Each structure stands twice: as C-alpha cells, then as structure tokens.
Amino acid sequence: MSVLLEMKNIHKVYPNGTAASRGVDLQIYEGEIHALVGENGAGKSTLMKMLFGLEMPTSGTILYKGEPIALSGPRDAIKYGLGMVHQHFMLVPSLTVSENIVLGEEPKQGPLSLFRDRGTEEKQIAQLMATYGLKVEPQAKVETIPVGQKQRVEILKVLYRGARIIILDEPTAVLTPQETDELFDSIKALVAEGYTIIFITHKLREVMEISDRVTVLKAGKTITTLMTKATNPEEISRLMVGREVLFRVNKRPAEPKDAVLSVKDLQAADDKGAPALRGVSLEIRAGEVLGIAGVEGNGQTELVETITGLRRSTGGQIRYLGEELAGRSAGRIRAMKVGHVPEDRQTAGASLTSTIAENLILDHYRNPAFRRGPFLNARKIKEFARTMMQIFDVRAAHEQVAAGSLSGGNLQKVVIARELSKNPKLLIVSQPTRGVDIGAIEFIHSEIIKRRDGGAAVMVVSAELSEVMALSDRIAVMYEGEIVAVLDNTEALTEEEIGRYMLGLGTKTEHPERKEQEAI
Amino acid sequence: MKSVKDIYLELSGIAIAVLLALACGFAVILATSSEPLTALSSLIIDPVTNPFNIGTVINKAVPLMLTGLALAVVFQAGVFSMGAEGQLYMGGFAGAIAGIYFDALPFWLHFVVIIGCAMAAGALYAAIAGLLKTYANANEIVTTLMLNFVAILTTSYFVNNVFKDPTSGGAARMAYLSPEVLLSKLIPGFSAHGGIVIALAAVVIVYLLLYKSPVGYELRLVGKNGKFATYGGISKNRVLLTSIMISGALAGLAGIVEILGIHGTFKENFSAGLGFDGIIIALLARNHPIGIVVASFFYAYIQVGAQTMQAGSDMPREVAVIIQVMLVLLVSAQGIFNFMKHNMRKKGGVV
Known part of the structure; x- marks a missing residue:
C-alpha cells in the first residue's frame, strides 16, 4: 500500500503558550482504516483540525502523495479529498436530508441556471446511499431523524463532496451498539471501494474491531503506530496513558480527618435528559484530595454540577458537614464555604x-x-x-x-x-490546569495541596490522568456515570491500572455488595 | 472598566459617527436649499442664541435623559426592552390621576404622591413583560413592543371617555392639574422647568445604582455573563425582573415629568416617541449615565435646531430626522464594527 497522506514532525503552539502538538508523525496508507487514539488533551482534535485546514501547524509538513501541501481552509482540504465528520453534527435542522447533503454544491439545471436539478440530485444521493448502506429518507427533515441517521447524513455530505479520505471524529460516541454495527458495515463498504478512513476514538474495543493500524497520541506527541493485528488492548492502553510524568507535586502524606462530603447513590441527568449519574457514592474527608479520573463525558461534569447546586439531582444524597445539599441553590451552597473552580473558566468561571x-x-x-x-x-x-x-x-x-x-x-x-x-471547607476543582501555561501549573497545584494541608476536603477532576495522580490521595474512576473503582494512590498504583478502569475494562469499588473483579 | 485608551477609542468613534451624521444633514441642506447658509446657521446657531431656545433645548433633553436612563438600565442587564414608551404612558396616566384625585393633600406631599404613583405604575407595567420573560420565556422585544400599543391605546380610551375633562371640547385630555404641583420655571423669564433637576438627580442615582451598589453589580454581571452569574449563585430571573422594573419606574418618571413640566395634564399621544428616542440615546451613550446626559442634550439641540431652521429658512424640520436616522445607523454599525474587531483579534490570535 502506498502512503497517501503524511504528517511530519507537526508542532502546534497556541499564542497563549499552550502546546497542543509537540511532534506528531502520522502516515496514512491508501485504503486503510487508521485508528487514532489518545486521552483527552492528547492532541487528537488539534491534529484533525490541522488536517482539515481549520488550524495551521506552527511547524512541520503535511505531504499528500509525497508532495508538501498547505491547508488553509476546509476548501483546500476537500481539494485533496479530505472530508471530516465532526463529533458535533454540522447540519441545518430545518432542511431535508437531501438539502443538507447538497448544500452549497447543488447540481444546477444548467451551467447558468439558478435552479436546483432535483432529478440529478436525487439520483446521485440514492446511488450513494445504496452503495454504502447509508440508508436515510432523503425528504425527511433533519430535525426529525435520530442521531444515528444524522451521522449518516454527515457521511453522505462528505462523500457527495468527493472526499476520498474521511476523518471520523469519535463517531460512535453518540451511537447505540446497533447503530455502531451499522456504521462499521458502512465503513467496511467504503474501504472496499478504495476510500481511506481515519477513525478517532478512545474506545479500544472499536479499535480492535475495525482498524488496520492504530496510532497512539500522548501529550501532543505520536507515541507509536502499530498494526492492530499485532497488538492488544492492554498494550494500547498502556501506551495511551503513558508513563511520562508531566506533573510533579511535592506533598506530604495526607492526614485525613472526618468526612466533609459524603455522596450516596447520586443520580442526575445530562442536558438532554439522559441519565448521566447512575448512583454515584463517594466520600471526601478533611485533609485529603480525592481525584476523579475518567475519560471525559462519563459523568464528571454532571457530578460536579450536581454537588455545587448547578444541576438538579434526580435521586440520592449529598451530605456536607451534616447538611443536605441536594435541592439547595448554587448561591446557598457557595455561601456554605464550598469552593468550585469550574471546568470552563471562560464562560462559567469568569x-x-x-x-x-x-x-x-x-x-x-x-x-x-x-x-x-x-x-x-x-x-x-x-x-x-x-x-x-x-x-x-x-x-x-x-x-x-x-x-x-x-x-x-x-x-x-x-x-x-x-x-x-x-477559605472553603470543600474545594471542588475541575480541570485545574487545562490550557494553563507550564509556569502557572506548578503554582496552582501547590495552592491546592496547601488547602488540603490546611484541612480542606478537596476534589480534583481532570482529564489529565497524570495530574490526577500527582495531586490525589485517593482516586475514584468514573465510567458511564458510575464510580467503577476507588483506589489508594500509592507508589504501586500505575497509570495502566487506572487506564483499564477508565476504559471500562474492570471494576473495583468499596461497595460490600459488589465483589472485586478484574477483567482482562 | 476599560483602559483609558479603550475609552478614548470609543469616544472618538462616537464623535466620528456624530460628525458624519451631521455632515449628511448638511449635505442635504446644501443640495436642496436655495439659502443654505441661512438654513445652516438657523440649524446650528439659533438654538443657543436666545434664552428661550436654550430653555427649550433643556426641556427637550429632560424626558430623553430619563427614557435614556430607563433603557440603559435594562440594556446593561442584557434585556432588550423596547417598552419605555408604553411604561411612560402608564406612568404619566397614573401620575395624572393621582394629581386630580389627591388634590386635598398639602402640595409637597401631593407632588411626592404623583411622582410615586407614576414610577410605581411604570414599574408594575414593565413587570408584566418581565414576568412573561422569566416565567414563560417570552421574548422581551416582542412583548414590550406589543405592550406599548396596549398602554397607548388603553390610556387613549380613558382620556377620551372616563377621565376626559368635560371642558376640553375636542381635545382628548384630562382636567388640568393644580398649578401648585406643576414644575415651575427655574428662573423667571427662562423657559427651562424644574424637570432638569429631577433628570440630573436621576442620572446620579442611576450611576450610583449601576456602578456603586450591589444591585448594580449583579445587574451588570447578568448582562455581561449570565452563566457566570448563575454559577455565582445570582438569581438571573430576579435580576432581570429588578432591572426591567427599575427601567419602568424611570420611564414612568419621564412621563409624569413631561406632564408636570410641559403639558399640565395627561393628553392623548403626548409623548410621540420619547420612549423610542431613549433607545437611540442609550445606544449613543453606550448605556453610561454620563454619556446619556451628553447624548440627550445633543439630541434635543438637533431637534430644536430643526424647528428654528424650519422657522428661519426654506428647509423643513425633517432634516433633523435624517440626522437622527444616520446617527442610529452609524452608531449601530459601530457596534458591529467593534464586534468584528473583537472577533478578528480573537482569530488573529490563533493563526
């Protein structure tokens, strides 16, 4: 197989000093399914934005069939047959499926005509749908069709524009298992026709199932590229969570005292009404840091919001220094010496x-x-x-x-x-150092530890596993709205072990009714 | 607060907009008048040459200042109320009724009651749109515009029927209020009435309220970043309701001051768009109370100038409308320009 697309030593530094890519190498062969895996913040999205022309690399080269190319916008990208299916759909809800597919590229009745050639349009769309098993009712309004079909519309849109390399950004995140299977069938059909697929995900099961090769990114760098057949989920997860120590925090062992926060069987829904917390129980004592690890979107945001009164719980208890927090307003909770550093400081935090x-x-x-x-x-x-x-x-x-x-x-x-x-008695910190320059990271970490030593109960939520490990005394791992493991952060604890729980490959909790079990 | 440089930029931007609008007005005059110099001088010079005209400028600036403040308060809270006109009618109406029916009170108390009733009526009327927004999520632009019609037509019905002064003949108005409670001339022989004192006092109070009080802090915070306010435990609905009611009270005050200072009683259609002019004033002033003083005087000056021009030359007063419309256009274009500049800075930062 020949190399179709190549990224060489790509660096991307944002003006605020954040280095999103720090040496990425990627080779895409023609006609392969190439999985791209990595933790959140590993630089997958930035990489894809650069491939799609939404961002320019600070340094490094992108080669297409051996020729260096410059991508300064999505139009350039499509020129080289690069198409992207975004994680968040970019469709016009009030238009029909076929209108969305042809939007901006409508076939005209003649070269100078102002009118759409509906006949050609319908024929072309029907053919695309039939060839790749992407069945959607062309005349249905997009707002009325289910998520899985919306994704098909996105893919059809990309195909219609003549893309030969299709980038799928976490395509299964929103799909049911059934829809996922159907998507995989379509992907296989596409590859059989000579298309090339770049598949971004952090679900290792899918990597194993569908990809030919897999590239692991970590902290903005390419760690390695492996043949999927020659590897296994354990190896990938070890590479993903890596060993590189990004954060170093000097701290004494914790001297935990009485429980400050004790959450029991907490349930809450996400913004769309789907259950996001399915019975979370945890306890934080004065003078300790409890880290919440987990792949983003497994209920961490909702957990923090529910405790701080920004989201209504649908069941369970939140006891804080003997008082119930559930049902209290955010203002009341803040007044009770609960500090909250929100994950999004640009909109909520400031x-x-x-x-x-x-x-x-x-x-x-x-x-x-x-x-x-x-x-x-x-x-x-x-x-x-x-x-x-x-x-x-x-x-x-x-x-x-x-x-x-x-x-x-x-x-x-x-x-x-x-x-x-x-002077909070409970301090909840989400993504304390996301997008923060190196100099400030150390300072922020030492402030958090200072509070712990001063007797505050601290909860740290971070997508950066190394950060959670550096700060925490105990680590709770969230997966699909549940705490699947609570671990003492000792020398013996490895990132690989946490990584396994993060990916839903095992559970280990303090619940007496649940037996300790470890998969893989 | 902004840096000195930003304020300077903003001010020079507004100054350019004002000059361009004036230039358009002048261009029209030069192009169409047979005596352009006379027309120009009567537009620009006449309003400030005699005490009577100066007094008229001041009197015209008074209600503009009050409606401008009314809108600045809601705009700062991020609520796009267009309802000052209706609230002004309701305030004027309630105040005039208090003026007629509480005639037995000592005049100073009577005056306070009139003002109080007007402000309360404006605030309560504004609360309707506020409640619709907070509880039914109804768009305030639509509700306030509709409620304007309700207020204008309802009061019109009452002054034509129930509260019509039997001696008024063909005019739709209430009985004149007792002269004791009317706003008297500040200086004998000078046409400016006491309303300017009330308006300037309102400017100071609104300034303190917005920039120096906890209520103002909450109000501006909700306007700037509602999500942050929610996170901080500030009830957005309460702030929205408060802001729209303060705004209504100020619009009601504008109505009653106009009645006590100019008309002597509630007359049908006495405002003719003061509530809408207030929107332009607030826009020009960038919602800042001090700017509102300047903008109101400028606006009043152009209006009086248009009248003196009509009297002194062959140009109709509608030239003033051209200037006003150009101002609105340029000032809102400037808002868009700032927005684009902001975006460009953001984008430029990324590339």
Missing part, C-alpha cells in the same frame, strides 16, 4: 468583560465588610483585589483590567484566588 476586581468579589459583594452604607466600598474592594493578585501572582497592570485580557494561566489564578479567598 466574566471576561468585567474587571479582575469584579470577578474577585463574587462571594463578597454582599458582605458588610465590603459595604459603605448602601454602596460597595470601592477602597476595600481595591485593597482586597490587590492583595489577592499579589498572593496568587496574577500578572496584570492593575485590578481594573478586563479579565478577558489575561492569559489562560493568569485568568485561572483569578478564579482560584476567588474560590480560595473564602
């Missing part, structure tokens, strides 16, 4: 058009100490903001600078400063 000072006083503006008569005490606020900026090393000219002008790391320091400024 108001970018407000000043640093305004961001910092979120919990204090009702406090009489910050008042002067009916008004806010400007001097006190300024003093407070300056002190916080100094303690937390926020680098900005002054406290009246818009928060949005800060770098990722400095903005995160503002968020953390605010959440720590109320």
Whole structure:
C-alpha cells in the first residue's frame, strides 16, 4: 500500500503558550482504516483540525502523495479529498436530508441556471446511499431523524463532496451498539471501494474491531503506530496513558480527618435528559484530595454540577458537614464555604468583560465588610483585589483590567484566588490546569495541596490522568456515570491500572455488595 | 472598566459617527436649499442664541435623559426592552390621576404622591413583560413592543371617555392639574422647568445604582455573563425582573415629568416617541449615565435646531430626522464594527 497522506514532525503552539502538538508523525496508507487514539488533551482534535485546514501547524509538513501541501481552509482540504465528520453534527435542522447533503454544491439545471436539478440530485444521493448502506429518507427533515441517521447524513455530505479520505471524529460516541454495527458495515463498504478512513476514538474495543493500524497520541506527541493485528488492548492502553510524568507535586502524606462530603447513590441527568449519574457514592474527608479520573463525558461534569447546586439531582444524597445539599441553590451552597473552580473558566468561571476586581468579589459583594452604607466600598474592594493578585501572582497592570485580557494561566489564578479567598471547607476543582501555561501549573497545584494541608476536603477532576495522580490521595474512576473503582494512590498504583478502569475494562469499588473483579 | 485608551477609542468613534451624521444633514441642506447658509446657521446657531431656545433645548433633553436612563438600565442587564414608551404612558396616566384625585393633600406631599404613583405604575407595567420573560420565556422585544400599543391605546380610551375633562371640547385630555404641583420655571423669564433637576438627580442615582451598589453589580454581571452569574449563585430571573422594573419606574418618571413640566395634564399621544428616542440615546451613550446626559442634550439641540431652521429658512424640520436616522445607523454599525474587531483579534490570535 502506498502512503497517501503524511504528517511530519507537526508542532502546534497556541499564542497563549499552550502546546497542543509537540511532534506528531502520522502516515496514512491508501485504503486503510487508521485508528487514532489518545486521552483527552492528547492532541487528537488539534491534529484533525490541522488536517482539515481549520488550524495551521506552527511547524512541520503535511505531504499528500509525497508532495508538501498547505491547508488553509476546509476548501483546500476537500481539494485533496479530505472530508471530516465532526463529533458535533454540522447540519441545518430545518432542511431535508437531501438539502443538507447538497448544500452549497447543488447540481444546477444548467451551467447558468439558478435552479436546483432535483432529478440529478436525487439520483446521485440514492446511488450513494445504496452503495454504502447509508440508508436515510432523503425528504425527511433533519430535525426529525435520530442521531444515528444524522451521522449518516454527515457521511453522505462528505462523500457527495468527493472526499476520498474521511476523518471520523469519535463517531460512535453518540451511537447505540446497533447503530455502531451499522456504521462499521458502512465503513467496511467504503474501504472496499478504495476510500481511506481515519477513525478517532478512545474506545479500544472499536479499535480492535475495525482498524488496520492504530496510532497512539500522548501529550501532543505520536507515541507509536502499530498494526492492530499485532497488538492488544492492554498494550494500547498502556501506551495511551503513558508513563511520562508531566506533573510533579511535592506533598506530604495526607492526614485525613472526618468526612466533609459524603455522596450516596447520586443520580442526575445530562442536558438532554439522559441519565448521566447512575448512583454515584463517594466520600471526601478533611485533609485529603480525592481525584476523579475518567475519560471525559462519563459523568464528571454532571457530578460536579450536581454537588455545587448547578444541576438538579434526580435521586440520592449529598451530605456536607451534616447538611443536605441536594435541592439547595448554587448561591446557598457557595455561601456554605464550598469552593468550585469550574471546568470552563471562560464562560462559567469568569466574566471576561468585567474587571479582575469584579470577578474577585463574587462571594463578597454582599458582605458588610465590603459595604459603605448602601454602596460597595470601592477602597476595600481595591485593597482586597490587590492583595489577592499579589498572593496568587496574577500578572496584570492593575485590578481594573478586563479579565478577558489575561492569559489562560493568569485568568485561572483569578478564579482560584476567588474560590480560595473564602477559605472553603470543600474545594471542588475541575480541570485545574487545562490550557494553563507550564509556569502557572506548578503554582496552582501547590495552592491546592496547601488547602488540603490546611484541612480542606478537596476534589480534583481532570482529564489529565497524570495530574490526577500527582495531586490525589485517593482516586475514584468514573465510567458511564458510575464510580467503577476507588483506589489508594500509592507508589504501586500505575497509570495502566487506572487506564483499564477508565476504559471500562474492570471494576473495583468499596461497595460490600459488589465483589472485586478484574477483567482482562 | 476599560483602559483609558479603550475609552478614548470609543469616544472618538462616537464623535466620528456624530460628525458624519451631521455632515449628511448638511449635505442635504446644501443640495436642496436655495439659502443654505441661512438654513445652516438657523440649524446650528439659533438654538443657543436666545434664552428661550436654550430653555427649550433643556426641556427637550429632560424626558430623553430619563427614557435614556430607563433603557440603559435594562440594556446593561442584557434585556432588550423596547417598552419605555408604553411604561411612560402608564406612568404619566397614573401620575395624572393621582394629581386630580389627591388634590386635598398639602402640595409637597401631593407632588411626592404623583411622582410615586407614576414610577410605581411604570414599574408594575414593565413587570408584566418581565414576568412573561422569566416565567414563560417570552421574548422581551416582542412583548414590550406589543405592550406599548396596549398602554397607548388603553390610556387613549380613558382620556377620551372616563377621565376626559368635560371642558376640553375636542381635545382628548384630562382636567388640568393644580398649578401648585406643576414644575415651575427655574428662573423667571427662562423657559427651562424644574424637570432638569429631577433628570440630573436621576442620572446620579442611576450611576450610583449601576456602578456603586450591589444591585448594580449583579445587574451588570447578568448582562455581561449570565452563566457566570448563575454559577455565582445570582438569581438571573430576579435580576432581570429588578432591572426591567427599575427601567419602568424611570420611564414612568419621564412621563409624569413631561406632564408636570410641559403639558399640565395627561393628553392623548403626548409623548410621540420619547420612549423610542431613549433607545437611540442609550445606544449613543453606550448605556453610561454620563454619556446619556451628553447624548440627550445633543439630541434635543438637533431637534430644536430643526424647528428654528424650519422657522428661519426654506428647509423643513425633517432634516433633523435624517440626522437622527444616520446617527442610529452609524452608531449601530459601530457596534458591529467593534464586534468584528473583537472577533478578528480573537482569530488573529490563533493563526
């Protein structure tokens, strides 16, 4: 087989200093199914964006049939037959299936005609559907068809535009097992016709089932490319979670005291109403860090939101220092000394058009100490903001600078400063260092550990397994809305072991009713 | 708060928009008038040459300032209420009724009651749109625009029927209020009435409310980033309702001040779009109370200039409308421009 597409030593550094790719090599053979696996944040999406022309690499080359090419937009990508099926569908809900497929490329009745040639259109679409088993009712409105069919429309759209290399970004994430099987049949039909497939996923079962070769990415680097037949899920998962230590935290052993938070059989639904938490139970004691590991989208977000009052629970208990949190508003919970660093600081964690000072006083503006008569005490606020900026090393000219002008790391320091400024008894930190420059990471980690040593109960949720391992005293692994394992973070604990639980390959919990079992 | 440079940029942008709008007005005058110099001088110079005209500029600026403030408050909370006009009618109506029926009170208390009734009526009327938004998720632009018609036509019915002054003949109005409670001239011989004092006091109060009080902090936070406010435990619905009611109270105040200062009682169609002019004022002022003072005076100045021009030359006063429309166009285009600049900066950062 000949090399169709090649990426050589690709680097991508965002202006805020985040290095998303740090030396990626990828060779795609013509007519193969090439799986691309890696943890969240390993750089899969960035890589694909570069292939599809949405982002330009900072350095490195992309070769198409041996010739270097520059992709500066999706139009360039399609010129080389590259098509992408996004994880989040890009369809117009109010248009029909066939209108979506031809959108922008409608066959015309003549070269100068303004009218769609519906006959040709229908014929072409029917042929595509029949050849690859992608059956969808062409006249149905997209908003009325189920998710699996929407995905077929996406694939048809890409085929219609003449793509020969199809990138599928986590295509099975939204599919039922039945739909997944059908998708795989279509993929096989496509490959039989000479198409090349790049398949991004973190489900190892699928890698084994469908791919010819698999490339493992880790922390922005290509670790290796393997023949699928010559490897096994254990090896891949070991490579995926890797050994490279990105985070180093100096900390003493924890001295846990009484339980601060105790969650029992917690249930909640995601935004679409599907169950996201299926009976989560956990306990965090004063003076310890509980890490939540898991592939993103397994209920971590919903768990944090439910505890902090931003999402309604549908069952179970959240006991915090003897009080029930379920049913209380976010404001009440914040006032009970629960600190929460949200995963998305750009939208939920900060108001970018407000000043640093305004961001910092979120919990204090009702406090009489910050008042002067009916008004806010400007001097006190300024003093407070300056002190916080100094303690937390926020680098900005002054406290009246818009928060949005800060770098990722400095903005995160503002968020953390605010959440720590109320001396939380429970601190919940989601993705503490996502998109944060290296310099700030160490500082943020040491602040978290300082709070633990000061007697706070800390919960750390991170997609970076190495971060969870560096910070936590115990690690709970979430998989499909459940805690599948709770592990003591000892020297003996390996990333491979956690990785297995993360991928749903085994369970180990403290539930007496569940027997310890380990698969594979 | 923004850096000095940003404020400077913003101000120069608005100044350019104002100058361009004026230039368009001048161009029309130069192109169509047979005596362009006379027309121009009567447009620009006459409003400020005699005390009577200056007083008229001030009187016209008063309701604009109040409706401008009313809209700035909701806009800062991210609510696009267009309902100041209707709230103004409701406020004026309630205030005038209080003026007629509580005549037995001592005049200072009577005055306070009139103002209080007007503001309360405006606030309560605004609350309808607020409640529809918070509980039924109804788009506030649609509801407030519709409620404007309801207010204007309802009050029109009442002044034509129930509360019509029997001595008014063909005019649809209520009985005139007792002169004691009307806003008197500030200086004898100078036409400006006491409304300007009320308007400027309102500017100061709204400024303090928005920028120095906890309520204002919440209000602006919800307007800037609702998700962040929710995360911080601020009830978005409560803030939305508060902001729209404060806005309604200010619009109601605008209505009653206009009645007490100019008309003497509630007359049918007495506003003729003050609530909508307020939208332009708030846009021009970028929702800032200080800017609203400047914008109201400028706007009033153009309107009076149009009148003096019509009286003093062959140009009709509608030239002022051209200038106003150009202003709206340019100022909103500037908003789009800023948005694009912002986006470009973001994109440029990535590439």
